[in-house]
Amino acid sequence: MKNVKIKIAMFAVSISIFNACAQNSSSPNKTEKQNNMNNEKYEVNKTEEEWRKQLTPEQYDVLREKGTERPYTGKYYLNKEKGVYKCAACGNELFTSDMKFESHCGWPSFDKEIAGGKIKTVTDTSHGMVRTEIMCARCGSHLGHIFDDGPTETGMRYCVNSVSLSFEGDTIKVVKPKQE
Numbered sequence: 001m002k003n004v005k006i007k008i009a010m011f012a013v014s015i016s017i018f019n020a021c022a023q024n025s026s027s028p029n030k031t032e033k034q035n036n037m038n039n040e041k042y043e044v045n046k047t048e049e050e051w052r053k054q055l056t057p058e059q060y061d062v063l064r065e066k067g068t069e070r071p072y073t074g075k076y077y078l079n080k081e082k083g084v085y086k087c088a089a090c091g092n093e094l095f096t097s098d099m100k101f102e103s104h105c106g107w108p109s110f111d112k113e114i115a116g117g118k119i120k121t122v123t124d125t126s127h128g129m130v131r132t133e134i135m136c137a138r139c140g141s142h143l144g145h146i147f148d149d150g151p152t153e154t155g156m157r158y159c160v161n162s163v164s165l166s167f168e169g170d171t172i173k174v175v176k177p178k179q180e
Helices: 002-022 030-039 048-054 057-064
Strands: 083-087 093-096 119-124 131-136 142-147 157-160 165-169
Touching: 048 057, 057 142, 093 157, 119 142
Parallel strands: none
Antiparallel strands: 083 093, 083 165, 119 131, 131 142, 142 157
16 A cells, blocks of 8 residues: 555656646746737737637637637638638638648648748757747747648648638639620
């Protein structure tokens, strides 16, 4: 019985140490991240109150507070339609359907962005990891992260939250001949 109590105590101490290491004290919390976003100037600048009115609670959490939607649940994860993916906050065109590929990671993945500096990258040290965050260059909203493990010739995988995107499908205009 004494050995069991010792093992339980050692397990509890191990978990505490792991949690302390994972919670990197230099990683800003959501409020600090949000305040840092507001310090930068973007083409589209709104107060957080304006963003809250415009976005759904889930969109606000991901786009403005740098949250993450659950994997395999996003609206565009399995989308195969042709069109353009835009920032859900400001409408900035970010990716085309030709750039999308199936990565089996649980979020929509793209191998490159639309040219022209549409996406800004910053180092993200949250959750005890070092990653490259991708943000909309027009409004500063969080989109997801980029990794260098993509299967296409670019070698990149832009892993994007569906909730941070809107989608505009290609439309085919049918012109009917005039009847005389």
